[in-house]
Amino acid sequence: MRKTKVLFAGHDLKFAGIIMNVLSNRAEYEIKTDEWTGHNAHDEAQSKLCLEWADVIVCEWGLGNAVWYSNHKKPHQRLIVRMHLQERDTVYPLQFNMEKIDRIIAISPYVYEEFYRIFKFPREKMTMIYNIVDANRLDKPKVNDARFHLGIIGICPQRKRLDLAVDMFEKLWLEDNRYKLYVKGKMPQEYSWLWNKEEEREYYEGIFARIENAPWKNSVVFEGFGDISEWLSKVGFVLSTSDFESFHLSPSEGMASGSYPIILKWDGSDTIYPKEYLFADVEEAVERITLLNSSALPNDFSNAKDYVRANFGVEQITNQWSQLIDELSATVVK
Structure with a gap:
């Protein structure tokens, strides 16, 4: 043949x-x-x-x-x-x-x-x-405190809205200082085309200054670009805070790993992801995370895993x- x-x-x-x-x-x-x-x-x-x-x-x-x-x-x-x-x-x-x-x-x-x-x-x-989505590669056991760990994959350019992820984390940390925000991906300074744009540079400089001066600064962890399969094992909630996306693999990769996706609605998000994972604003998202973590029992997000396998x-x-x-x-x- x-x-x-x-x-x-x-x-x-x-x-x-x-x-x-x-x-x-x-x-x-x-x-x-x-x-x-x-x-x-x-x-x-x-x-x-x-x-x-x-x-x-x-x-x-x-x-x-x-x-x-x-x-x-x-x-x-x-x-x-x-x-x-x-x-x-x-x-x-x-x-x-x-x-x-x-x-x-x-x-x-x-x-x-x-x-x-x-x-x-x-x-x-x-x-x-x-x-x-390679669901098998991403499906690994979670660390013990994963339910208090938020994760965002990719923060460039500005439309990824790192500021909203920080807002979400800060509200949760003020209620329970076990919360951490893990940031995965290249820093804006690594993209010359982006860093040379005044509006973009000022946006990130403002966020970095906010983090540096906050009481929770040591609970925001920046990690470089690379394979995310191990990284996701410590993330309980994966964030999508962008102004717009075409598909956004990050939530689906998180779902495959057993993380709960927190997606601030962007045009078309409802044609890809179930409505239970879509939120109107930071406050609504924080409320859901708090509710899910109100039980002392570990969460089982197997529905999210099944959805990814069936659709992606x-x-x-x-x-x-x-x-x-x-x-x-x-x-x-x-």
């Missing part, structure tokens, strides 16, 4: 990593990548070599990669473009050669409708497949990808 040659092309393939790994371990596929250096920057000679090789092309992000491949794809090839939300505010979708694109994947129902509303992509070419689990999502690739490649002349 001849394998279907699937090419993944884009500047940031981290969200597609699990999908590529699973498909590469299946007998029917051969996987290759064309890694771009930016939204519209690549080694064109390398991309042309990849193009000659592929049966099915997956553009991860609908940016310059999708423009280039939709203009260079050959008649016998099939082209999939997976879009997140960032693309909404760029010119690239307007430059797609839609006749050459076989399917647009949106990562949530809200994102699907946004791209239809703004760019009027043909609905028959659109589909929705959620992001993927590796088997569930990769099977959807496989079905789509097989459907499209069935029409490829090999």
